[in-house]
């Protein structure tokens with residue numbers, strides 16, 4: 344999908360159980376996440392400031408993501424993480440890498456299952 | 467009322483600052499701690515303040531900006547970051563405020579560190595050559611008050627840093643941030659310390675440090691940070707390393723608005739306005755018999771908008787009182803928390819009466835202040 348197509352994608356309602364509304368104003372809210380075969384990539388950042396920088400970057404780029412509380416299954420921290428659809432990875436990860444804002448770790452979530460997600464570009 | 471005590475704290479604050487603090491207080495706010503929308507909004511507010519301060523100092527990475535309650539706290543943290551021990555030699559200016567002088571006195575007393583203060587030249591301004599001459603193989607740190615809150619003398623900080631070579635420098639910008647363009651400073655100063663409530667036009671209880679890449683830092687306090695919660699060790703990355711405990715979100719909302727206000731107004735325009743008023747005041751006051759200025763004289767651009775005077779035959783405190791009672795002019799008398807600067811200026815222990823102009827003062831107020839000095843000196847002062 345082109346960046347333009349992603350940016351034009353419209354937002355749907357927030358995922359049940361996640362209190363946050365998405366922030367990427369020009370970006371699309373994720374489509375219904377759990378039944379289209381795609382997983383979600385959860386990006387966990389080293390610091391709260393880092394995630395705010397990443398959020399700002401993605402928001403300014405109109406890229407599709409939402410903020411979610413860091414899932415307790417993968418990380419005990421109390422802050423936020425960036426969640427994106429697996430299919431949007433090539434829109435988002437290069438943008439973060441270019442800005443020097445790569446996450447500390449990433450996970451692939453399918454339903455209630457979490458697995459480590461490699462960030463070296465091979466995954 | 468004519469408020470000429472902006473060097474103590476600026477007044478008034480921009481409307482946008484007052485409103486921003488009010489808005490912040492009307493929302494639940496615990497930045498970086500919880501995952502809900504209100505906590506995130508608070509985090510974004512603090513981040514806006516970080517970005518604003520990074521812009522003021524020309525720092526490319528907002529993560530290098532750490533907040534603290536004021537510049538005093540920031541200087542203590544900055545000095546501690548260098549972990550100096552016995553045998554280290556530290557240089558400072560001689561126009562230091564107690565907020566740099568006391569941390570240096572403390573470590574030189576307790577840790578066997580040698581602290582040497584470099585005197586200003588006869589013109590009241592520090593000379594980079596004098597720093598170069600005093601550099602030694604064991605000189606580990608330079609601590610510098612960027613502008614004297616007593617004499618108004620502006621230190622040639624960048625030239626001193628250049629003269630010092632590899633020796634790191636901590637700069638106290640209490641009297642310059644927001645009043646003097648500093649958007650190149652982060653490229654050469656190792657630690658910039660600032661306070662939010664003076665020239666930056668923000669609320670009290672805000673301040674911090676901007677730390678250059680590669681410069682050591684060490685927490686003054688450890689505790690909750692909202693990051694690495696699983697560990698009993700405080701995070702070692704910026705800004706979290708230096709921000710233990712819930713941050714002053716309400717104040718930082720005001721500081722964010724203040725930084726945005728200043729960046730929109732242009733700090734160079736603030737500087738021009740303040741120096742115009744200073745020029746008018748000094749020009750008028752220089753005609754008053756028996757009145758002496760401390761520091762750089764009328765027309766000298768190597769100063770900020772803080773002017774201290776000593777009047778023959780009247781103490782600094784009586785003069786301040788006469789100005790307030792007879793004219794509603796608020797100044798500050800005494801030693802201004804800076805006995806070193808008064809010693810270096812020959813005004814210790816009597817002190818001086820200080821007039822400090824800010825963005826919201828007017829030419830009429832500068833004229834009125836000089837006029838009041840003239841009347842008091844001539845024995846015709848209003849009572």
Ligand SMILES: Cc1ncc(COP(=O)(O)O)c(C=O)c1O
Nearest residue numbers: 536537538563565615638640661
């Ligand atoms: C040069 C200088 N440094 C430090 C300070 C201390 O500022 P704060 O009380 O905000 O820490 C002041 C003001 O009082 C000052 O003028």
